[in-house]
Amino acid sequence: MxxxxxxxxxxxxxxxxxxxxxxxxxxxxxxxxxxxxxxxxxxxxxxxxxxxxxxxxxxxxxxxxxxxxxxxxxxxxxxxWLPSEPPSPGVAERFGRELAALHTVGAPSFGASWPGFIARLPLDNTPADRWPHWYAERRIAPYLRLAAPYLDPAETRLVERVMAEIETLAGPAEPPARIHGDLWSGNVLWSAGRAWLVDPAAHGGHRETDLAMLNLFGAPHMTRILASYQEASPLSPGWRARIPLHQLHPLLVHVALFGSSYRGAVVEAARAALRASG
Known part of the structure; x- marks a missing residue:
């Protein structure tokens, strides 16, 4: 430095x-x-x-x-500097409420007015009015291209099928939420009686994306977080079945960054997303 x-x-x-x-x-x-x-x-x-x-x-x-x-x-x-402390159930419940409130603030559109990044990879934030094709074109397609060297042709076609069926898979339409965009548990710091969000890939997005990211690698007291979120801002029916769809983007990012160790997770997420529509 x-x-x-x-x-x-x-x-x-x-x-x-x-x-x-x-x-x-x-x-x-x-x-x-x-x-x-x-x-x-x-x-x-x-x-x-x-x-x-x-x-x-x-x-x-x-x-x-x-x-x-x-x-x-x-x-x-x-x-x-935020000194860390052990997460408690009460702080987790507060986090769920505060995350719901943040999402409710909303955004002018899906995307953002600045060029984004997720880790060291560029993130296309070009705004759009509807989420399904924006997610397919801006969050799946670019990272599928980067991940393709680690996937076989059949696996690439599987992800492409998710993109082709995105309108069916996306669930009920929702307005743009103000989301963190990379909300895995490592980007949540527990300090001073609160859960702090860091390292964002912030944009106007689908609120289920943040919750799917928290589920991806696990978060402390996840059941408490979800319960308090649901109490503050109920999620649309079928949201649990859509978790793999929202996890597909970060998993492709992981393949692009770290290689084939995340290949199986991408394939399983794509299959699970497609099963949810059946």
Whole structure:
């Protein structure tokens, strides 16, 4: 990390800098500033637009439980330091209610007004008025192309069939929700009696997408989260059967990033999505 660049960006000297490792192409740091504040810093060696997209997403999600953006430029993203604590059932229930409230804020359209990223991959946020074909064209098709070297032709055709039948598979129409977009459990930080959302791929999307992501790798007290969400904002009938459809995008992203270890999960999600229509 360029310490001088950070100090210039914040206008405060850094008293203590601790490395936390790396994530994708970025280094992670805990910094104690001379004024006593503690901040979390992501640093990149190259300009890519990732931090601009993340900062835009966090600011756009400000009605929900997200940390403020302390500062950002094309190589640094600075957030408050959030000391972790064990998740409790009560905090999980609060999270469910707050996530429902955030989704209800809504969005002007599906997509967003800024270029997006998910991890280090570009995310096409071109706006659209209807979700099914937007999801097929902007969230499945690009990552199917990237994942194709790890899939055999029959498996690629299976995912293409999901895209072709998307209108039937999508369920009841819903207005655009204000969603995190990459809400796996690692992007939920439990701190200060709250669940904080970080590392967003924020956009106007389908609210079931965030819940499907939480289900993908498991989240603490998931039953409590869902129950309080449902109480605050009931989901449309059949939402559980549509979970694999919403998981297909992040699973294709994982194949594109990490290779064939996620191939089986993609195939099973596609089959399950198609079964749900039967």
């Amino acid at each position: 360029d310490r001088a660049r950070l100090e210039q960006l914040l206008g405060v000297p850094a008293a203590e800098v601790t490395g936390l490792g790396t994530s994708h192409a970025w280094s992670l740091w805990r910094v104690v500033l001379a004024d006593g504040r503690e901040v979390f810093v992501k640093a990149a060696d190259e300009r890519s637009g990732v931090f601009a997209a993340e900062a835009a997403g966090l600011r756009w999600l400000a009605d929900g439980p997200v940390p403020e953006v302390v500062a950002a430029d094309d190589r640094l993203l600075v957030l408050p």
